[in-house]
Amino acid sequence: QRLTEEAEMGKITALLGLLLLGSCRAVIVGTDVRINDQLAGKFVHESDVEGMLPAVIVFSSTGEIDEHSLNLATSMVSEVGARALVVDAFRLGASEAKTFSSFSKQEMSNALQIAITTIKECETCIDKVDPTKVAVVGHGVTANAMLLAASTGIDFFGGIAFTPMLEIESASAVETNFSSSSLPSSFGAVKPNLLIMPAYDAIGELGMLEQALGDDAKYEIFIQHNTRFLFNVQGNRAGNSNFTRSQAFRALDQSVSYLSALFNQTFATVGTDQPTLESGGNWSTGFGHDAVSYFDGDTEISGIIVRDKTKVTRQKKAHAVLVVPAWKGFDEYAISRLHYFASLGFVAMSANIYNLDIGFKIEDMPNTLSNLTQWREANNEEKGEAFARRIIAARDFIDKQNFVDGVSIVGFCFGGTGVYNAFRFSDKFDKDIKVYASFHGSMLPTRNFASNPPSDDKLEGYLTMYSGTKDDGESGQMLLDHLKDLSDQSSEWELTRYSSTVHGFTEWGSAGYNAWAEGRSFESLQAIMLANKIKLASAASPLLTASTLLPLMASAVAMLVTYLR
Secondary structure (H helix, E strand, O other): OHHHHHHHHHHHHHHHHHHHHHHHOOOEEEEEEEEOOEEEEEEEEEOOOOOOEEEEEEOOOOOOOOHHHHHHHHHHHHHHOOEEEEEOHHHOOOOOOOOHHHOOHHHHHHHHHHHHHHHHHOOOOOOOEEEEEEEEEEEOHHHHHHHHHHHOOOOOOEEEEEOOOOOEOOOOOOHHHOOOOOEOOOOOOOOOEEEEEOOHHHHHHHHHHHHHHOOOOOEEEEEEOOOOOOOOOOOOOOOOOOOOHHHHHHHHHHHHHHHHHHHHOOOOOOOOOOOOEOHHHOEOOOOOOEEEEEEEOOEEEEEEEEOOOOOOOOOOOEEEEEEEOOOOOOOHHHHHHHHHHHHOOOEEEEOOOOOOOOOOOHHHOOOHHHHHHOOOOOOOHHHHHHHHHHHHHHHHHHHOOOOEEEEEEEEEOHHHHHHHHHHHOHHHOOOOEEEEEEEOOOOOOOOOOOOOOOOOOOOOOEEEEEEEOOOHHHOHHHHHHHHHHHHHOOOEEEEEEEOOOOOOOOOOOOOOOOHHHHHHHHHHHHHHHHHOOOOOOOOOOHHHOHHHHHHHHHHHHHHHHHHHO
16 A cells, blocks of 8 residues: 555656646657558657757667657757657568567667668658767667667767676687677777666676777776666566666666767866966855864864855855875875865865874885885785774864755775775774765775674665776776675765776876766766755756756656656
């Protein structure tokens, strides 16, 4: 009875959301697309919007038109500002097979090529679609079809692969040893930009996938904890036991932000908006900062807090972000990050691990290597817990300030390793940290969970990880062991990897800086903050304004309506 009442309340909420959506958006319609007098697809678009827009081709998990694919197409239209075509692969004339998984590799590629040609040239679409910006979305075996098409050089703008089957052929394998949808050991010249979302139970093949994609392909890989095949597809009334609603919403959110960034080549949160240090120590943000001191045991530590005092007050509290710096400590870059987070509406505070003066230069750091190894060493639980405790000391201080509403922790490089330790040892401290975020942090193991399990059989909080495929400290077996460690503790986490991206990709002006990876990662982090109901200073972040919130609500509402039918 309780579940029934919750479902009915969900339907009411969804309908109210649709009414709100309908009051501020054009009507979305679906128009039949026919090939040889057969229904080959549904062209989904806003009826009142003129002009040529980017387009998204949606293949369902079966290759047929279904509720999920129509709903996803509607989300792409309402949120990305695109047109969409949901195709029936069996009506495209590409194959006589009865199931899409029975298509040959050539038939799969043909189906995708016909769909691309159709959305560019069909009478219904021709004046409404920008032919230079066509993306393809697939699920399961149709995700493999999209990746196979990309590997053969078929030219389309972008692609999203939801839970592809990561069966990768070895270079010397005989074709018949693999299914028709198996992926090649080398993709060749990949033209589209790709977002690939494997299920967690397929991560054993992650290294082979990255190797097959090669150094020239542009892609992101996004994985969520304990997801299984087709986790984002509830199914048509019959249901799908692998479906997980919260992770489906998160995957949709990533898809929308990815396509928006890809089509527009901009970010809702501009990662490159760097605060600069002016003469006299005043920052271009104009926020200033407050010097503070706090204690880790008997050790007094210096720190600074940065906030917009015109918007963050005792009466108007905001969420705090504790910044754990890279191995260089609190140099100019680390202080810039404090001001950056403050500009987004957070209260930002330093977690001063070395307890050296804030703002010192690296050449003035005494005993550089020993400062690092004092806190970080593989399989050393004592150092790992001490690192976590030093971070928590700063958390305890900022959490007591009367203008703060909750705390999250963000770390870069060495600081990202610190975030992992704070998460691994979270059961040893208070469990009220909302989000843990690690940017290019080394995944060195510290806690042995077999001999020292979490006190509640679970690690609390939400961990998000951002890494480059060319960062050895976050790749290969170390990465797989790290993710298994986390999953064995029933923890909640997600991982995003950026192609051909090296260590330190967020550090402005460095050789490893990557504007796309930085912009996308910070956009992702803010979406997670929004999902966790983080309170920010008013009118601070463009990602959290009404113009962005409404499309996100629309997405959730649209999916909810379908899922509760």
